[in-house]
Amino acid sequence: MKKYLLKRVFYMALTLFLVATITFFLMKLMPGTPYSNQEKMSPEQIAIMNQQYGLDKPIWMQYLLYMGGMLHGDLGTSFQFSNQPVSYLISSRIGASAQLGIQAMIFGIFFGIIFGSIAAINRNTWVDTSVTVLSIIGKSVPNFVLAVLLQYYIALKLGWFPIADWDGFAYTILPTIALGVGPLAETSRFMRTGMVDVLNSDYIELAKAKGLSKFQIVYHHALRNSLIPLVTLIGPYTVALMTGSMVIENIFSIPGIGEQFVKSILTNDYPTIMGVTMLYSAGLVAVILLTDIIYGIIDPRIRLAGNGD
């Protein structure tokens, strides 16, 4: 297991290095300068600025300097937020994004499991049908549409929750729902299929024959085994939540990192683009590793395969 982990960590580092390199050169291919007042500066003035910021150096040299800085934990300073270290921009805004993402994930998975299980237990009844229909709607309505609707009807018209801002738990509810409904729908569909399979298996018949109550059968025998396929979903969920949060943060005026990423690309804010890209990649790679480890824990066959590799 240790050797397997070490190997995985090495590949993670390699992946991140490649991502950094490719992003750096792609980013430098974008036309324009990182100066927000580029529109009004003459080419001579831009040349002076480039010299100040070291952007007149050959790209390979800029690359080496950047990578050198990154190894020492220096992500540079933002152009858009003048003088602001990128590490500060990220650290001051990652909290809200992470909280939103984690809450949405918990919300989606928790209710997804409940709804999916209810549908499976009551399969082919109206309960099952309604859960399925709701899942399809939940999966197909884009989260920003849902966000706008929730904000207008629940927050503005009914006044149950704050309209926007990020100032305590009440403020997180609507964005969490908007962002979490997609994973909820997906989880519930997965859960239903998984549990229907499990409920049809022989050992459930055996449990029934032993005279266990329905709750005991579902809770002790069916649920755990139906959860295994769900682990696969964590990776894709993370990606969906990361990208989805950019829009949701915007709609609910949440001081998160997602929207900052888009803006940094639009403004050629090189250090911020690199910083946030690396953050996202690192997050994703870590989640993938985590998923594999969890898999290994709950399903020994995978752990063995990993060791034999």
Added chain:
Amino acid sequence: MKLAKLAKASAVVAISAVFLTACGSKSSNSSADKQVLNWSINAELPTMDPSKATDTVSFNQLNNSMEGLYRLGKNSKILPGIAKKTEVSDDGLTYTFTLRENAKWSNGDKVTAKDFVYSWQRTVDPATGSQYAYLFDGIANANDIMEGKKQPSELGIKADGDYKLVVTLDKQIPYFKLLMGFPVFFPQNESAVKEYGSKYGTASKYMVYNGPFKLSGWTGSNLSWSLVKNSSYWDKKNVKLDTINFKVNKQDSTAYNLYQSGKIDATVLGAEQARNLKGQTGYTNREQASTFYLQLNQTKSEFQNLKIRQAISKAIDRSQFVKQVLAGASTPAKGFVSSGLATYNGTDFTTASYVKSAVNYDTKEAKKLFEEGLKEIGKDSIEFTILSDDTDKGKKSTEFLQSALTEAFGSDKIKVSASNVPFKTRLSRTTEGNFDVVLSGWGADFADPISFLDLMTSDNSQNAGKWKNEEYDKLIEASKTTDANDEAKRWNDLVEAEKILMNDQGIIPVYQASEAWMVKPSVKNIIFNSAGVNYNFKETYISGN
């Protein structure tokens, strides 16, 4: 079924917990006698460093928390700021400012002439990397310092004691006083800059203020902060608001929902909302000093032909463009210089220099001119691409222009394609001259027509279409030299220059940008200027509902 019950129960618990939290949060924080303004904006505050600010949010915060030699009032009227007296030499090259002695920084230091000297030297120093340093062009030695040929200490600004400031110019700057209201010319407290080092201007606590308000609660990257009344401001008796709370809402619908719920007093509107809310109480149209216009690349033979340029201009129905593309939140352009920017003897510049034939919609005349033009250049048809942004607005703009031109001249005679690229790409391609026709925009830094007209001189780098007119160049030159001191003559030069630009169709003006706002009628005395810094809240107050 037990599981379902369990789920139901837990859902009830969760939801009620949420409600309890929601109810428990503080209900109101405004007491009746406090003057509080809640203002929504759509972008973050990137910096409070006057040398480094480039965006409207920073400029607005700086203008209200700092003060330069002058403060700009309604219609960019020059009002006293830190300077209480100004003497200008006869040749217009030396300005002597006497500063008021009761102006203080929020750290207790006095605001002295040295603060101006330090600030200006810091901005023109290439090591600072100021993107607005070009506005110092004309102040003695500024250009040489920016290019690294001279030391910042050689800049034409000297402190004569604590309260006398002498500025020397290389050439006359007729709009010099207007510039003094722009944040890049504000004083900076040297000890604060040195003390905070690289953190200077990156959070409200790493900054000192000398204006009507002090910034508070800004961490450098958050979405809300406040301007609170500055008790050490020299003219605090005329400052009426206690607090201005700023909230960043990037989504127009979010901001408008907050406005409807009463949480904010003012917000900018999106195009659709503007269309729906036009005419309602609180709807305010704020014209920007910003013109969008077509530049035709005159290194291409077809665009060297005046008739073809005129034909293209006449084929554009600007009022339809504004309605369809911009949802009515802007106005058709009357010329290159924006309207409402500058007046002389009560006449707006755009009225004085209006050349109707350059911006009117007349398909019949357009067709005639176009066919004559084709004959003159000996071609049966022309083909070109319009370059614009890849935003929704940019795409709609090119679509409109494509169909308007094709409709007017026929698809056998004209073939127009569109190239919609990201903003920065558009800028780069424009500067490189890598375009046929480009939809450009320009916003004035200060309320003087020269802020626009300078762009179109033959050697200006912004003149990407390479339109050339000797007469035009001469008039612009005269306005800066021989006529610089004579307001009437200078005005006349600029009016004539604009007329030449229009008669020769050097550019094709399309629209003047506007922002539609909802502002509660109880908010009184907001000073809005279309050029330079937009807002001055010094004497704003809340009254009634």
